[in-house]
Amino acid sequence: MSHGKLREEKDCLNCGHIVEEHYCPHCGQQNIERRQPFHYLFTHFVEDFTHYDGQFWGTLKNLFFKPGKLTNTYLEGKRQKFVPPVKLYIFVSFITFFLFAVFPPYEMSSKHDKSRLEQIQKAQQKAVPILEKELEVIKTKNEHTKKDSLKIEKINKEIKEIVSDKKLTDKLNLDTRLDKSLNFNGYSTRKSFDSAKAKNPSSWDFINVPFAHKLFELKENGVTKREILKKLGEVSFHNLPKALFIYLPVFAFFLWIFHNQRKWWYFDHGIFTLHYFSFLLLTILIFSMLYKLTTVLNNTVNIFIYLLMNVLLFYSMIYFFIAHYKVYRTHGVISFIIGSILFMFNFFAFMFLVAGLGVVSFLMIH
Structure with a gap:
């Protein structure tokens, strides 16, 4: 573990007691210089939370692979070996939500995805008329061979699949406005909803109204x-x-x-x-x-x-x-x-x- 630069004086700056080594025997404060290099802020932060003398990594190892051991050890009164529960939870919360902020666990459709979706939909719209035209050409023949029948069956299947895919892509395309017909409990406007609630209030209005x-x-x-x-x-x-x-x-x-x-x-x-x-x-x-x-x-x-x-x-x-x-x-x-x-x-x-x-x-x- 790294420490700040120690003072030459042996009096504790916090309580005034004599400090023989690094820490004051009366209040526990480290006898270091009042001013330290800028990097000390970061090293001190890491040390305070993780205790890189082995305490932090030992805590993580036991937390993951020995369920219940940390709790038993703490309740037995052995509280110097591992990171204290509150400090551990605060640090884990900080790391988790910091990384989630940098790498969000949720991702909405990007512009690239939206552009790709639009291209697929346009291709679908163009494909159906072409297939229908091809189908018409075959149907206009006086006599249909077995090959023509198979072709008609294949085209009908392709059209059906394209229509089905179009419905799917329409559902996937979330970039649509809220439907004007959208309502809440049968009311399509705030005015009509408020008017009805004024006449017939409910015990659930504290949730429903906002x-x-x-x-x-x-x-x-x-x-x-x-x-x-x-x-x-x-x-x-x-x-x-x-x-x-x-x-x-x-x-x-x-x-x-x-x-x-x-x-x-x-x-x-x-x-x-x-x-x-x-x-x-x-x-x-x-x-x-x-x-x-x-x-x-x-x-x-x-x-x-x-x-x-x-x-x-x-x-x-x-x-x-x-x-x-x-x-x-x-x-x-x-x-x-x-x-x-x-x-x-x-x-x-x-x-x-x-x-x-x-x-x-x-x-x-x-």
Whole structure:
């Protein structure tokens, strides 16, 4: 680990005590010069979060390959060997969402894709009349040979496939305006909706009214479907860290409910949750980066990457059960049953949170 330049004086700048070596025995402050080279800011930041003396890499290794060990070690009181849970979660969150900002996990259709789509649609529009004309020429013959019959069958099949493909490309082309006939609960304008709500209010108006107003606003402004999806993805992404942070105590609360409150404190469940969520964030990050690689590598390598992604997905699903069993030390069958119930509860609770996040994200589109 690199340090700042040490002071020649032996008095601590923070508390005034005598410092025999690097750190003050009274307050723990490092006895370094008040002014350091500019690069010290970055090295100090890295050291503070990752502890490059081995603590960080040892923490990551145990987090991934020894589910539950970090939690058990911390709860046993051995807290210097690994990165503390809160610091680990903050650092993992920072790295994950920083890389997501640089390499977004979602990608809307690019201009190149849109241009290619338009070319395909134009080619389809030209192909049908040509085939129909060719079909007419064959049909005008007085007598049809077997070859003509096969040709007619082939042309009809090609026309059918082109029409089917055109419908598909029309669906893929998201760069269309919101349909003027689009309505919300049968109301096509904000005025008619507000008038109806004034006469017949509902207990769900706190959600319906702002959602409908935003929909009518986007419709009136001529916003495209592609723009809405892109903005929705961007806003949802920026709200995701908040959603995960909000859900941390909820996850720990479910653990607290299903385990002996005398034996396990809420604090203990919080430590387990921080470690588990750190693992999930890193898994999501690795999964996304692997997916990014598939867009630039050849098919042969991609087969291996997709296999690795499936293994990672499966491991992330069983990780909770392994960690839960090793931390709470319940009987194998009981641990699996409790783990399954907790998994189900948290799945539906988090989906509810994601749905709420989606609504908030939609309302924040501008």
